[in-house]
Amino acid sequence: MKRLLKLSLALLSTLAITLPVHAADPIELLNVSYDPTRELYRAYNEAFKAHYKQTAGKDVVIKQSHGGSGGQARSVIDGLEADVVTLALAFDIDAIVDKAHLLPENWQSRLAHNSSPYTSTIVFLVRAGNPKKIKDWDDLVRPDVKIITPDPKNSGGARWNYLAAWAYALEKYGSEDKAREFVGNLFKNVPILDSGARGSTNTFVQRGLGDVLLAWENEAYLSINELGKDKFEIVSPSLSILAEPTISLVDENAKKKGTTEVATEYLNYLYSKEGQRIAARHYYRPTDPEIAKEFAAQFPALKLITINDVFGGWKKAQKVHFSDGGEFDKLYTALKKK
Amino acid sequence: MKKFLLKKNGSKLPGFGLTLGFSLAYMSFLVLIPLGALVLYSTRSTPAGFLAIISDDRVSAAFEVSVLSAFYAALVNCFFGLAIAWMLTRYEFYGKKIIDALIDLPFAIPTAVAGISLATVFSANGALGKLLANFNIEIAYSRTSIVIALIFIGFPFIVRTVQPVLEDLDQEVEEAASSLGANFFQIFTRIIFPAIFPALLTGFALAFARGLGEYGSIIFISSNMPYETEIVPLLIVKKLLQFDYVGASVIGVAMLVCAFLLLLSINFLQGYARNRRGT
Numbered sequence: 001m002k003r004l005l006k007l008s009l010a011l012l013s014t015l016a017i018t019l020p021v022h023a024a025d026p027i028e029l030l031n032v033s034y035d036p037t038r039e040l041y042r043a044y045n046e047a048f049k050a051h052y053k054q055t056a057g058k059d060v061v062i063k064q065s066h067g068g069s070g071g072q073a074r075s076v077i078d079g080l081e082a083d084v085v086t087l088a089l090a091f092d093i094d095a096i097v098d099k100a101h102l103l104p105e106n107w108q109s110r111l112a113h114n115s116s117p118y119t120s121t122i123v124f125l126v127r128a129g130n131p132k133k134i135k136d137w138d139d140l141v142r143p144d145v146k147i148i149t150p151d152p153k154n155s156g157g158a159r160w161n162y163l164a165a166w167a168y169a170l171e172k173y174g175s176e177d178k179a180r181e182f183v184g185n186l187f188k189n190v191p192i193l194d195s196g197a198r199g200s201t202n203t204f205v206q207r208g209l210g211d212v213l214l215a216w217e218n219e220a221y222l223s224i225n226e227l228g229k230d231k232f233e234i235v236s237p238s239l240s241i242l243a244e245p246t247i248s249l250v251d252e253n254a255k256k257k258g259t260t261e262v263a264t265e266y267l268n269y270l271y272s273k274e275g276q277r278i279a280a281r282h283y284y285r286p287t288d289p290e291i292a293k294e295f296a297a298q299f300p301a302l303k304l305i306t307i308n309d310v311f312g313g314w315k316k317a318q319k320v321h322f323s324d325g326g327e328f329d330k331l332y333t334a335l336k337k338k
Numbered sequence: 339m340k341k342f343l344l345k346k347n348g349s350k351l352p353g354f355g356l357t358l359g360f361s362l363a364y365m366s367f368l369v370l371i372p373l374g375a376l377v378l379y380s381t382r383s384t385p386a387g388f389l390a391i392i393s394d395d396r397v398s399a400a401f402e403v404s405v406l407s408a409f410y411a412a413l414v415n416c417f418f419g420l421a422i423a424w425m426l427t428r429y430e431f432y433g434k435k436i437i438d439a440l441i442d443l444p445f446a447i448p449t450a451v452a453g454i455s456l457a458t459v460f461s462a463n464g465a466l467g468k469l470l471a472n473f474n475i476e477i478a479y480s481r482t483s484i485v486i487a488l489i490f491i492g493f494p495f496i497v498r499t500v501q502p503v504l505e506d507l508d509q510e511v512e513e514a515a516s517s518l519g520a521n522f523f524q525i526f527t528r529i530i531f532p533a534i535f536p537a538l539l540t541g542f543a544l545a546f547a548r549g550l551g552e553y554g555s556i557i558f559i560s561s562n563m564p565y566e567t568e569i570v571p572l573l574i575v576k577k578l579l580q581f582d583y584v585g586a587s588v589i590g591v592a593m594l595v596c597a598f599l600l601l602l603s604i605n606f607l608q609g610y611a612r613n614r615r616g617t
Contacts, residue, residue, distance in 0.1 A: 199557075
């Protein structure tokens with residue numbers, strides 16, 4: 001027994017010695033982001049490192065964490081010490097405010113464009129030659145069309161898909177009831193609800209299921225570049241939603257780690273010409289008008305509505321559409337009864 | 339204390355206090371404290387709220403999918419797991435060691451990989467899916483696909499619990515029965531089956547419990563449709579992604595109770611089967 005005690009004490013002390021001592025420099029930043037920004041931030045972090053070295057004369061090491069947007073927010077709530085978050089929708093950052101109080105409630109008004117330095121929209125990815133002749137949202141409710149989209153309750157990104165369809169119907173048919181019916185008919189054509197955007201892409205591309213994949217524009221471009229331009233085409237509908245992935249400083253974490261200044265600069269630099277160009281190169285729509293003009297050929301013009309205009313912001317949209325018993329749940333209850 | 343805890347005819351081996359203390363501490367850290375925290379968290383919901391969440395149509399539909407799929411899968415595994423265990427213990431052949439090693443693979447493969455592989459093979463453009471499509475059978479993205487994933491995940495449990503018992507079974511007893519005129523069917527039902535039944539039950543319970551909680555493989559091969567192919571763990575994840583921690587913990591507790599009752603009743607059934615055999 002005594003020997004055991006000694007042994008465990010020895011083990012404990014070696015553990016204590018080998019535990020990493022907090023190094024003073026270089027500065028370390030943790031950017032907690034969502035899945036499809038992997039390539040974007042790999043490029044951006046390099047640019048920022050050079051920029052910061054040049055302007056402040058200091059080295060920064062930037063660590064990235066990627067995953068589903070909601071899950072990433074939950075990790076931050078549960079204690080992952082992110083200095084900055086760059087997530088798919090404002091609702092996930094709101095959740096960090098509500099549940100963990102790590103940043104002030106007005107976070108979204110601190111940076112330009114609702115804290116979205118780059119935006120995107122929802123487009124259709126169809127098979128080469130567009131065999132089902134899918135041109136606009138109306139084609140998606142045809143009974144012969146099968147749609148692949150992730151579950152909006154399970155994927156932050158997919159909530160934009162659902163809202164884009166709703167916004168289109170609202171605009172075209174003029175009433176909430178008609179919009180509800182339209183979106184209901186659309187989801188009747190969805191045979192599989194994958195849990196995330198990557199899963200849906202896999203289902204559409206690898207399994208060959210479905211005629212159209214609802215996707216973020218930047219992800220649609222990435223898929224096409226990866227899988228071959230001869231296999232798929234992007235179709236932009238007449239109207240879609242402005243998808244605003246939002247970014248913010250996580251004030252309390254940064255304060256604790258003494259990184260507020262560099263983290264703020266990290267976010268601001270996303271709005272610079274250089275930052276905007278990197279975003280555009282990764283198929284996110286830049287918000288800087290000059291850079292937007294530079295990349296105009298890449299992004300077809302379509303009517304873009306915003307979540308604030310049509311749905312009264314994320315908190316309201318979340319409550320009405322995606323909370324338990326909300327519109328999306330009702331939609332499936334109705335489908336089940338039929 | 340020791341006297342109080344030990345049953346009258348319990349073991350006379352020394353070290354009861356030490357092992358009991360160690361077991362309790364270990365179980366507390368790994369099982370009781372985390373699960374206790376889960377139960378405690380769920381009490382943030384009122385009893386009425388608790389009931390409302392559990393009795394929700396969609397939640398009960400998901401429970402039906404989860405419990406039935408896990409049950410069918412465990413049942414299928416009982417037959418085929420037993421057959422494989424039988425083959426491995428009763429016959430000598432080339433490649434036996436390899437097959438023996440293959441059996442544990444479902445334990446080692448990340449379940450997501452298993453799910454994706456199964457979906458690839460069984461989807462309409464996959465190798466087996468194409469074949470089955472000729473007979474108008476669609477397996478991927480249906481309830482059947484969930485059962486198939488769970489069969490894959492659970493079958494090592496049955497083989498590994500039954501195999502050692504079959505190995506220990508004295509073949510002379512069977513020979514004796516045979517010489518007394520019993521046919522194979524009689525030998526199996528009267529001699530072999532009663533001996534392996536408790537082990538089979540253990541395997542069944544393990545496979546069933548494992549299937550109940552399985553998430554990683556299923557979400558890739560199921561269509562995840564509410565009311566149709568949505569499993570309980572997926573509902574829990576969805577609640578977590580809405581930051582509804584209480585709702586998630588309530589469903590978690592319901593699942594816990596469900597699994598515990600099940601395992602407990604199988605334990606009793608096992609005790610009963612053992613007593614009847616008088617071992």
